[in-house]
Amino acid sequence: MLRRLAKFAVAVTVAGPGFSKAIGDDEAARWGPAGGVSFLISAAWAEGEAQERGVVVSDADAKDATRDPHDGLTRQDRIYEARINLINAALHAPVGQAAAQSVTQPQIDAYVQSHPKFEPERRYLSLLRTRDRHTAEAALRALKRGLTFAAATRRYTNAEGGKIAVRPGEIDPRGLDRAIFKAPTGKYLRYGTDVFRVRFIGPPQPLPIEQQNASAWEVLASDAQEQAIAAFDAQIAAKWRPRTTCAPPELDPAKCGNPPTVQ
Missing domain, CATH: 3.10.50.40 (Chitinase A; domain 3)
Known part of the structure; x- marks a missing residue:
């Protein structure tokens, strides 16, 4: 794959309103052991979505969240990875909060009834x-x-x-x-x-009902958040995949829209 990739100065381009990100073939090769092109495309989608929604991560926060370099990545690569992780967390936060708040008392009551907890x-x-x-x-x-x-x-x-x-x-x-x-x-x-x-x-003995309710809410809220975030990520992918051009198509067909034909 890398031999074919070398034909292209730019492996992937992600472009949206007011946003453009080019991923070079050398960058794609360097990230190979650490998520490769798949990670870089998802990262570009996160950056584009963050720009559209006004989500900003400071350099200081990204540096504070950075892990030590490994897998051949530089410290700047790791800072970039940390920035993307923080962006994704910021994008997911309101989605998860809304999902948790959507859990109703009847749902809690039904869960407690079917999953009673005892001392x-x-x-x-x-x-x-x-x-x-x-x-x-x-x-x-x-x-x-x-x-x-x-x-x-x-x-x-x-x-x-x-x-x-x-x-x-x-x-x-x-x-x-x-x-x-x-x-x-x-x-x-x-x-x-x-x-x-x-x-x-x-x-x-049955646990106090207040404890059972609290435990049930944690389980139901976690499930609701997981489902909501998965649906949100699917919407982001559906939105940004058509904005992603890859060369060649086997880089990641699931994330590339309208890839050019290799000559």
Whole structure:
């Protein structure tokens, strides 16, 4: 492709009212590993659309958003890439905002009804934390023989008995947490230096409706924004493709309108 491209001083021209951008064959070749001509055409479309809509990105903002050069691109290339990313973000922002605001309460209610969210089960424990494994084993034997939990706590930990309620991930997720949520109720067990008994299990409870509504809105708004931005990008492509002339056509047929015939 590059051999054919070399026949043309200009690989692509994008021209609209008050806007014209020529992409040279050397530029197209340089950008090959980083999106190639496809990126450069989309970038020119973004620049033209930004000019028509009065969207401006400052040099300072583009430089601040620039990543380190790579793929053979210069720092100026990376600044240009950052500018295009900021332009696209500015073009998409009002589209996404309008889409998010279009989500209705009936949509939220329907989503909550079909995707209910619950707090995980809560386990109510008697937990005795000892200084070493030997002490934990002695405490477990004593509890199984009938020693009260309060007495075992005083004898083996010098602390008051610990009766707590936990949800998954709230206590030592590396191991004890898993042991607690696999354990049956009413039986003293040891895990490392800890001795515990699950007294009873609180079943999962629905999250407060305000939290469920907020979560549903985030999902629905994100979906609406994604669809709206995709439709917006399709409209931009339909608008600017006829304004794009490529040589030769195999550079990117999906983005080139009326490409010249290669002689």
